[in-house]
Amino acid sequence: MKNIEFIKRNNSEKLINEFPNSVFVYSRYDFSPAIMGVTQNGRIIYNHFYMEALIHKSNDQDDYDYTEDFSDEDDYADYVHEELCRIQSESQTYSDYENSPIFCTDIDFLENTFDSLDEFETGIFEDEMYDEEE
DSSP states (O other): OEEEEEEEOOOOHHHHHHOTTSOOOOSSSOOGGGEEEEOTTOOEEEEHHHHHHHHHHHHHHTTOOGGGTOSSHHHHHHHHHHHHHHHHHHHSOSTTGGGOOEEEOOHHHHHHTGGGOOTTOEEEEEETTHHHHO
16 A cells, blocks of 8 residues: 555645646536545645535435436435546546546544544555556
8 A cells, every 4th residue: 555645635626726737526516525636746636425415415405316227225325425436537647647636545544543634744654546547
């Protein structure tokens, strides 16, 4: 695993202006609340699990009834996970890979450390997705 060091930042116009070459995730879902911060070289960090929650919330607000399309809640959760993985994959293009976003899946860090960080404070988490890229 590889450690990722980043500066906690809230999504804002200032963040976007400071890192114009960074790749932000754009889709029909608004993932801006899932932004955790940015690395020294400008890669935007997203909370993977919060992104999944945002998809669920968006579908709920659209009055989507998953029971019409899926046999149970687990099948629907699998669909949401696959949808998020597709969105994340599309945001990590080969041409922009050095500027592509990073998705934090380090549960221990998210549950025990992240919330205690102040904005502009440095945090470090283990990039569990890094193993899959090697």
